[in-house]
Amino acid sequence: MADDDVWAVIDDLCTWLDANQVHPDREALLLRMLKLTEEVGEVAQAVIGATGQNPRKGDSHTWDDVRSELCDVVITAMVALRTLTPDTREVFAAHLERVRERSLNPPPATAG
Numbered sequence: 001m002a003d004d005d006v007w008a009v010i011d012d013l014c015t016w017l018d019a020n021q022v023h024p025d026r027e028a029l030l031l032r033m034l035k036l037t038e039e040v041g042e043v044a045q046a047v048i049g050a051t052g053q054n055p056r057k058g059d060s061h062t063w064d065d066v067r068s069e070l071c072d073v074v075i076t077a078m079v080a081l082r083t084l085t086p087d088t089r090e091v092f093a094a095h096l097e098r099v100r101e102r103s104l105n106p107p108p109a110t111a112g
Contacts, residue, residue, distance in 0.1 A: 007089050010078045017079070032083050039076045043069040 001009075021028045046069045048054055049061030082088045 010075070010082050010088065013075070013079050014082045029083060033080055036073065036076050036080055039069065039073045043073055
């Protein structure tokens with residue numbers, strides 16, 4: 001799936017969520033942001049389950065479950081970003097470029 005196709009799906013998901021919104025706009029916005037925290041919690045639950053860290057539940061999840069939950073986090077974050085700005089593609093691309101630059105091309109160390 002091409003990048004434009006991914007963002008088209010995100011647009012469709014936002015349209016669907018907006019059409020089925022049951023809370024006032026500001027509250028719906030906040031709840032959409034909180035959904036991200038819920039999804040991150042599900043990643044943590046899956047990791048705990050995949051590593052058997054809960055003695056009562058044992059190995060309750062797989063690493064495939066973790067991957068699936070991580071995908072949900074990414075999708076939810078993209079929907080949250082799209083909710084905040086119609087210029088999602090440009091905002092994300094510009095931010096990703098800044099992260100790439102600062103991470104892969106750090107400034108030279110100063111002599112001291």
